[in-house]
Amino acid sequence: MSTSSGSISSSPAPAAFERGSGPVLEVDDLHVEFRTRSAVVNAVNGISYSVDQGETLAILGESGSGKSVSAQAIMGILDSPPAVITGGGIHFQGRDMLTMNAEDQRQIRGPGIAMIFQDALSALNPVYSVGFQIGEMFRAHRGTSKKEAKQHAVELMDRVRIPAAARRVNDYPHQFSGGMRQRVMIAMALALDPRILIADEPTTALDVTVQAQVMDLLKDLQRDTGMGLILITHDLGVVNEVADRVAVMYAGKIVETGTVDDVFTKPSHPYTLGLMNSIPQVEAKGGRLNPIVGQPPNLAAIPSGCPFHPRCPRRRTGAEALPGRDCVADKPPLRLVVPGREAACHYSEEVLGV
Amino acid sequence: MGRFVIRRLLLTIPVLLGASFLIFAMVYALPGDPIRALAGDRPLSPAVAAQLRADYNLGDPLVVQYGKYLAGLAQGDFGSDFHGRPVLETVSQRLPVTAKLTLVAVLFETIIGLAAGLLAGIRRNGYFDNLVLVSTTIIISIPILVLGFFAQFIFGLKLGWFPIAGINQGWYSYLLPGLVLASASLAYVARLTRTSVAENMNADYVRTARAKGLPNRTVIVRHTLRNSLIPVITFIGADIGALLGGAIVTEAVFNIPGIGRAVFEAVKGQEGAVVVGIVTLMVFFFVFFNLIVDVLYAVLDPRIRYD
Amino acid sequence: MTEQEQRNLDPAQVETDVRIGVGAPAAESHDVKQNSLWSDAWGQLKRNPLFWIGSFLGVFFIVMAIVPQLFARGADPRSCSLSNSAQAPSGEHWMGFDQQGCDYLANVVYGARNSLAIGLFSVIGVLVIGILIGAVAGYYGGAMDSLLARITDIFFAIPLILGAIILLKVGPSTGLPILSDRGVGAVAIALALFGWMTAMRLVRSQVIAVKSQDYVAAARAMGASNLRILTRHILPNAVAPVLVYSTITVGVLIAAEATLTYLGVGLQRPAISWGLQISTGQSLLRTAPHLVLFPSIILSLTVMAFIMMGDALRDALDPRQRS
Numbered sequence: 001m002s003t004s005s006g007s008i009s010s011s012p013a014p015a016a017f018e019r020g021s022g023p024v025l026e027v028d029d030l031h032v033e034f035r036t037r038s039a040v041v042n043a044v045n046g047i048s049y050s051v052d053q054g055e056t057l058a059i060l061g062e063s064g065s066g067k068s069v070s071a072q073a074i075m076g077i078l079d080s081p082p083a084v085i086t087g088g089g090i091h092f093q094g095r096d097m098l099t100m101n102a103e104d105q106r107q108i109r110g111p112g113i114a115m116i117f118q119d120a121l122s123a124l125n126p127v128y129s130v131g132f133q134i135g136e137m138f139r140a141h142r143g144t145s146k147k148e149a150k151q152h153a154v155e156l157m158d159r160v161r162i163p164a165a166a167r168r169v170n171d172y173p174h175q176f177s178g179g180m181r182q183r184v185m186i187a188m189a190l191a192l193d194p195r196i197l198i199a200d201e202p203t204t205a206l207d208v209t210v211q212a213q214v215m216d217l218l219k220d221l222q223r224d225t226g227m228g229l230i231l232i233t234h235d236l237g238v239v240n241e242v243a244d245r246v247a248v249m250y251a252g253k254i255v256e257t258g259t260v261d262d263v264f265t266k267p268s269h270p271y272t273l274g275l276m277n278s279i280p281q282v283e284a285k286g287g288r289l290n291p292i293v294g295q296p297p298n299l300a301a302i303p304s305g306c307p308f309h310p311r312c313p314r315r316r317t318g319a320e321a322l323p324g325r326d327c328v329a330d331k332p333p334l335r336l337v338v339p340g341r342e343a344a345c346h347y348s349e350e351v352l353g354v
Numbered sequence: 355m356g357r358f359v360i361r362r363l364l365l366t367i368p369v370l371l372g373a374s375f376l377i378f379a380m381v382y383a384l385p386g387d388p389i390r391a392l393a394g395d396r397p398l399s400p401a402v403a404a405q406l407r408a409d410y411n412l413g414d415p416l417v418v419q420y421g422k423y424l425a426g427l428a429q430g431d432f433g434s435d436f437h438g439r440p441v442l443e444t445v446s447q448r449l450p451v452t453a454k455l456t457l458v459a460v461l462f463e464t465i466i467g468l469a470a471g472l473l474a475g476i477r478r479n480g481y482f483d484n485l486v487l488v489s490t491t492i493i494i495s496i497p498i499l500v501l502g503f504f505a506q507f508i509f510g511l512k513l514g515w516f517p518i519a520g521i522n523q524g525w526y527s528y529l530l531p532g533l534v535l536a537s538a539s540l541a542y543v544a545r546l547t548r549t550s551v552a553e554n555m556n557a558d559y560v561r562t563a564r565a566k567g568l569p570n571r572t573v574i575v576r577h578t579l580r581n582s583l584i585p586v587i588t589f590i591g592a593d594i595g596a597l598l599g600g601a602i603v604t605e606a607v608f609n610i611p612g613i614g615r616a617v618f619e620a621v622k623g624q625e626g627a628v629v630v631g632i633v634t635l636m637v638f639f640f641v642f643f644n645l646i647v648d649v650l651y652a653v654l655d656p657r658i659r660y661d
Numbered sequence: 662m663t664e665q666e667q668r669n670l671d672p673a674q675v676e677t678d679v680r681i682g683v684g685a686p687a688a689e690s691h692d693v694k695q696n697s698l699w700s701d702a703w704g705q706l707k708r709n710p711l712f713w714i715g716s717f718l719g720v721f722f723i724v725m726a727i728v729p730q731l732f733a734r735g736a737d738p739r740s741c742s743l744s745n746s747a748q749a750p751s752g753e754h755w756m757g758f759d760q761q762g763c764d765y766l767a768n769v770v771y772g773a774r775n776s777l778a779i780g781l782f783s784v785i786g787v788l789v790i791g792i793l794i795g796a797v798a799g800y801y802g803g804a805m806d807s808l809l810a811r812i813t814d815i816f817f818a819i820p821l822i823l824g825a826i827i828l829l830k831v832g833p834s835t836g837l838p839i840l841s842d843r844g845v846g847a848v849a850i851a852l853a854l855f856g857w858m859t860a861m862r863l864v865r866s867q868v869i870a871v872k873s874q875d876y877v878a879a880a881r882a883m884g885a886s887n888l889r890i891l892t893r894h895i896l897p898n899a900v901a902p903v904l905v906y907s908t909i910t911v912g913v914l915i916a917a918e919a920t921l922t923y924l925g926v927g928l929q930r931p932a933i934s935w936g937l938q939i940s941t942g943q944s945l946l947r948t949a950p951h952l953v954l955f956p957s958i959i960l961s962l963t964v965m966a967f968i969m970m971g972d973a974l975r976d977a978l979d980p981r982q983r984s
Contacts, residue, residue, distance in 0.1 A: 077564045110567030122558040125577055127655055140568050172656045372815030380827050384835045391831035491972060495965030497916035499923055499939065500957040507950055599822030603920055621830065621925045629830055633823045641818050
C-alpha cells in the first residue's frame with residue numbers, strides 16, 4: 001500500500017496541501033437558505049464542526065436534515081440561485097473558503113478537499129472512459145500529459161482494488177457494476193491526495209455485502225493517507241462500523257456531537273435517544289416498534305424554540321420548564337454537557353443521566 | 355465500434371429494399387393502369403402506350419416486375435421522361451445545385467440553431483431564452499412555402515438585398531433560399547439544444563465535474579456540450595428528410611434549377627416517371643445520410659455501441 | 662440539483678426515510694394531496710399565455726371553417742366578375758379581388774374549411790394507424806415488435822412530402838374510392854399514410870413503460886383478456902404524449918396540405934384552398950402581392966394556433982417542468 005501512495009506523490013508537482021497540525025477543516029456557524037418562489041427554506045441553521053487529519057466524522061441525519069447541503073456548501077457546488085450561503089465560515093487549513101475568490105476556491109476543490117456521491121452511475125459522465133475522468137484530475141490541476149495521467153489512473157484503479165485495471169481503464173461507466181463504479185469515484189477523488197474526503201451517502205445505493213467492501217476500502221485508504229473523512233449518512237450501522245465521532249443533525253442544526261461509542265450507548269439528546277430506541281431489537285420480537293412520533297419539520301416553517309419539541313417526549317413548557325429553558329420558546333444552543341460531548345437540549349443532563 | 359457499423363450497414367439494406375418496394379407498389383401494384391398513373395392527363399397514342407408497357411415490363415407478373423425494377427435501380431436506371439431522357443441524366447445535371455442549397459441550409463441550421471440553443475440553455479429562463487422560445491414557435495408555424503414568398507417579396511423585391519430568383523449571383527444567390535429552407539429545422543435545433551443543455555447543466559455528472567475543481571470552461575465545454583449534442587445530432591439526421599421535401603418547395607418558389615424544381619416541373623408536366631425516379635433517389639440519399647448520422651451518434655455516445 | 666435535493670426543497674413533502682434507525686415509521690401520517698396529472702396540467706395551462714392565444718386562434722379558425730358565411734361579410738366566393746380582376750384591398754373589400762374577379766376575403770375565408778378538414782382527418786388517420794401499430798408492437802413485443810419496427814423504419818425512410826407526392830400523383834388513376842377523387846379525403850389519406858410513424862413510436866414506448874406496472878399485472882391475474890387490458894388499462898395511461906403530439910401535428914399537416922396543393926398534387930380547381938390561392942397568385946407577386954399575402958397570413962396563423970396549443974400542452978404535461 002505504501003508503495004502505491006509513493007508513486008502518486010512522485011508525480012512532478014509540490015504536494016499542495018501539507019499535513020499540518022490542528023483541524024484540517026472547520027465549519028463555523030454555517031447558514032444556508034434556499035429561496036424558492038413559494039417559500040424560504042432554512043436548510044442549514046448555524047452548524048459548526050471540525051475534522052482533524054486521520055479522523056472520521058460521521059454526519060448523521062434524515063433526508064431533509066441539511067447534511068448534504070452543508071457538504072455541498074463546503075465544496076462550493078450548491079445551486080445558487082436558489083441556494084444562498086447567508087452566514088458563517090468554512091476554514092480549510094486555516095483559510096476561510098467563503099472569503100476567497102472563485103479561482104482560489106476552485107484550486108482547493110480536488111487537490112485539497114474531494115467528494116464522492118451516492119449514485120456513481122449518474123455522477124460519472126457516461127460518454128467518457130473512466131480512465132479519462134480519473135486522469136482529468138491530473139491534467140486539470142497539475143498539467144500532466146495525457147499518457148502520464150492515464151498511467152496514474154491505472155495505478156489509482158489498482159489501489160481501489162478494481163481488477164484488471166490496465167484493461168478496464170478504457171471502459172465506460174455503464175460497463176461497471178455498482179460497487180466497481182463507486183470505487184472509480186473513490187479513485188477519482190483520491191487522485192491528488194486530498195486532505196479531506198467527503199463521502200455523501202457512498203453506500204446507500206449498494207448491496208449490503210458490497211457496502212461492507214466499499215467501507216473497508218475507504219477505511220484502509222484513510223489509514224494510508226491520513227486524510228480526514230466526513231461520512232454523510234442516515235445508516236446507523238455504517239456509522240457504528242467506521243466513524244470515530246458523530247454529529248447528529250436535525251432541522252438544519254447539529255443537535256449532538258461526541259464519539260460514536262458515547263453517543264450511541266448514552267445519548268444526551270432526545271432525538272438521538274429516540275433513534276437508538278427505534279432500532280428493532282431481536283430480543284423484543286413480537287412486541288411493538290418504537291418509532292419517533294410525528295414527522296420531520298417543514299424547513300420552511302421550523303418550529304419555534306427547540307425544533308424537535310413537537311415530537312419530544314421530554315418537552316417542558318410553561319410552568320414545568322425552568323426559566324430560560326422553555327422548549328417551545330427558547331432555542332437550545334449546542335453546549336458542552338460533559339467533556340467531549342455537546343448537545344442542543346435544555347435538559348441534556350437529564351437525558352444523559354448525570 | 356466496427357461491429358456497430360457493420361450491423362448498422364446490414365440494417366440499411368432491408369430498409370432500402372422496403373422503401374423501394376413501397377414506391378414500386380404505389381405505382382405498379384395499385385389497381386389501375388400504371389402507364390396512366392405515370393402519364394397523368396397527358397394524351398398517349400396507343401403505339402406509345404404499348405411501347406411503354408413493354409418498357410416497364412407490365413406484362414410480367416408483379417414479382418418479376420419488381421425484380422426487374424430493382425435490377426434497373428441497381429444499374430442506375432431510375433426511369434426516363436416522355437422524351438426518352440433518363441432521370442439519372444437530369445439528376446446528375448441538377449444535383450450540384452440542390453447539393454449547394456442543402457449544404458447552405460444545413461450550415462445555417464447547425465450554426466445558428468446550436469448557438470441560439472446553447473445561449474438560451476445556459477441561461478435558462480433569461481431574457482434571451484424567452485426570446486428564443488417565442489421566435490422559434492413563430493418560425494415553425496410559418497410553412498416554408500409561405501416563408502419563401504415573404505422572404506422573396508421583402509428581401510428580394512422590396513429591399514433588393516438578395517436576388518429574387520435564380521442562381522445568377524453564385525453562392526450569394528443560395529443564401530436567402532438556404533435560410534428559408536433551413537428556417538423550421540433551425541428553430542427545432544435551437545429548441546432541442548436549449549432543452550438538452552438546460553437538462554445537462556443540472557446533471558449529476560456536471561456537479562461531479564465542479565466538485566473535482568475543474569475550470570468552468572472545461573465543465574461547460576467538455577461535460578455539458580458533448581452530452582447535449584447527442585439528441586441534436588440525431589434530430590439533424592432525421593430532419594434531412596424534411597429538408598429534401600422542403601427543397602422542392604424552395605426551388606419552386608425561388609426558381610432554382612435543382613432536382614427539387616425538376617420534381618415540381620415534372621408534376622406540372624405530367625412526367626410521372628421523373629417524379630417517381632427523383633423521389634426514389636432522394637429516399638436513397640436520405641437513408642444513406644441517416645446511416646452516417648447514426649455512426650456519428652455512436653461516436654459521441656459510447657453507450658450505443660454495445661447494444 | 663438532484664432528485665434528492667429537489668424533494669428536500671418541496672416544503673410539503675420532506676420525505677421520511679424509513680431506513681433502520683433514522684426516521685422510523687411515524688405513528689400519524691399526513692395526507693399529502695395527490696393532484697392528478699390532468700388537474701395539475703390544467704393549472705399550468707391556465708397560466709401560459711401561448712395557450713390562450715393558440716386556443717383563441719384555433720377556435721376562431723374552426724368556427725371559420727364551420728360557418729364561413731359569418732366571416733365573409735356576405736360575399737359569395739364564386740360570384741366573380743372579370744372587371745374586378747386582381748384589384749387591391751379597399752374599405753369595401755378588405756382583401757380585394759383575385760384574378761377571376763372574385764371577392765378574395767370570401768375565398769380566403771372559405772378556404773379554411775378544406776384546410777381544417779384535412780388537418781382533422783389526417784391526424785385522425787395518424788392516430789388510428791399509430792396507436793394500433795404502436796400498441797400492438799409495444800404490448801406483444803418479441804418478433805411482432807421487430808417486424809413492426811422494421812416496417813416503421815421503412816416508412817420513416819420516405820419523408821412525408823415525398824411519399825405523399827407519389828401517392829397523390831398515381832392516386833387518380835387507381836380508381837380507388839376517395840383516393841382517386843383528388844379531394845380532401847385523398848390528401849388526408851396520403852398524409853396519414855406517410856405521417857403515422859412518430860405517433861407509433863410514442864405510443865409504443867409508452868405502452869412498454871406502462872405494461873410493466875403493477876395494476877396491469879393485477880388485471881392479468883384477475884383473468885382479464887389481452888384486449889381488455891390494452892384498452893381499459895394501458896391505453897388510457899399511455900395516451901398523454903401522443904395527444905400533445907397530435908395537436909402539433911394538426912398544424913404541421915395543414916401546412917403540408919398547402920404545400921402539396923401548391924406543388925400541384927393536392928386539391929385541384931375549383932376547390933377553394935389556400936395552397937391553390939398561393940400558387941395562382943405567385944405569378945402576380947410583383948403587381949398584386951395581396952393575392953399571395955392574405956392566404957399566406959391566414960395559413961400561418963392557423964398553423965400557429967395548433968402549434969402553440971400543442972406546445973403549451975406539452976409543457977403542462979411534462980413532469981419535469983412542474984413547480
